[in-house]
Amino acid sequence: MNRISSYKYQINDLKRPVAIYYFVIACLYALTFFGAVMTTHIDTGSDVYVTSSSGISGWEIGTAIFLFVCGLNSFREPFRMLIQNGSSRKNIFAGRFLAFLSVGAGMALIDTLIMTVGQLLTSGSKRWYFKGFYEIAFSRRAESISGVQMHLESFFLIFCMYMAALAVGYFITIGYYRMNKAAKIAVSISVPGFLFYGLPILDQYVTKGAIFRAIGKVFAFFFGMDDKIPYYPMAFGLLTAAVFLGLCWLMLRKAVVKD
């Protein structure tokens, strides 16, 4: 019972931001549409000449960023509320995991449906295009497989990406919650400092570019760029989600209520 209640509370906590997100997305689509109508054709009396094409592509990256932010905001308040209401940490985590699973799958489905409908509406149009992340990253494969397979693979790809984004966001917020003030300051300064200053300097002056080349290769491998197949990034996304959620559980099981 308590696990279901924990899930209900935590999914409810995500409902409103998700609704606002899609409202904003709908407004952006409408703006894009009207903006494009106003600027992309010249009416010469009887004919319409298309001067450029307009459309939407790769918006799933926006959804992933949104879900990362959702993950960042998913701990402190629900944790206190659920502990107040007699939930154990394992139920808090189980409820959160199920909520992430539901939101990740739900938004992947919505985004896939938007892409499918968008593509149906714009098919054959020279003025409009509608491309999902999958078609951008794996364009040759998208052309070579059936539409059903493409949409299925696209769904699983973005679902894995969304789960990873949620898990990383959640991990960061629990990590910060567990740290004391000194550790928070140290991490806030040292991690960005190392990534944005230390690593580039080290790479440029010591390893002569070898570090970033290696990172690039690892990313190319895991994101499937080498073989142009989406299964590596799917596995990478799931693995990232599993590792970070595992770390989240390790931190959550000893988390205490802080004033």
Added chain:
Amino acid sequence: MSGIEVRNISKNFGNVQALKGVSVHFEENRIYGLLGRNGAGKSTLLNIITGRIFAAEGEVLIDGEAALENDRILGKIYMMSEKNYYPESMKVRDAFKWSKEFYPDFDLNYAKTLSEKFELNTAKKIKSLSTGYSSIFKMITALSTNARYILLDEPILGLDANHRDLFYKTLIEKYSGNPCTIIISTHLIEEAAGVIDHVVIIKNGEIITDESRDELISKGYTASGTASCVDSFTAGRNVLGTDSLGGLKTAYIMGELDKNNVPEGIEISKMDLQRLFIELTNA
């Protein structure tokens, strides 16, 4: 064993030892007063019982089962904290609805009735409640859960005299109609003395008193008189403390009193719980 059994609990916060091997048994269907000075360890003990923080040593059993991370057991306890742990943007009525989700026995009608009695606007957001109304909201929630163990940490914080009076009346009514174990941690001992039937006093992280209110009060008495009379009377007795004013002296004494052997010039009176607490925790 039914009730809450705290076994040898210790807890440190850095170098400060908040609880030192505390063992206490809160029996079923009684109202306990958990008393102690600021920083004595009352809230720490309640937070450990409800699993909000972890003990360094020891364990808590509720109805014979380990309470830590035990959902079935945690569903039997509700703790009203001094701090608010509900989302600040949540409305009071939504908090009641969510409480019903987690505590299926939560009585929404009772919560509504109490809200009307205390003039709590349930359409308000929790963050907009004053300190007093925030306490009222938490107290109403606690009493409406119908949990078997209700822990109230400073339940009357910020309440005016009328609301405090109403709170004690409501608590007694609730307890009479639906007996449960209630643990009240408070500083306003004189007021709470009327409702509690068992006293647990904690001092510097250790339990120094754990007995029924009446027994405890019957053990303490006050002897007043001239300083010399009081000094000779108190010789060999367990004196908790004394007050002097001019040539008059008052001694606060623990122990049995043989009323037939009170010398002339000594006036004996009962010690109230607050005075007893002050003397016990000052000693």
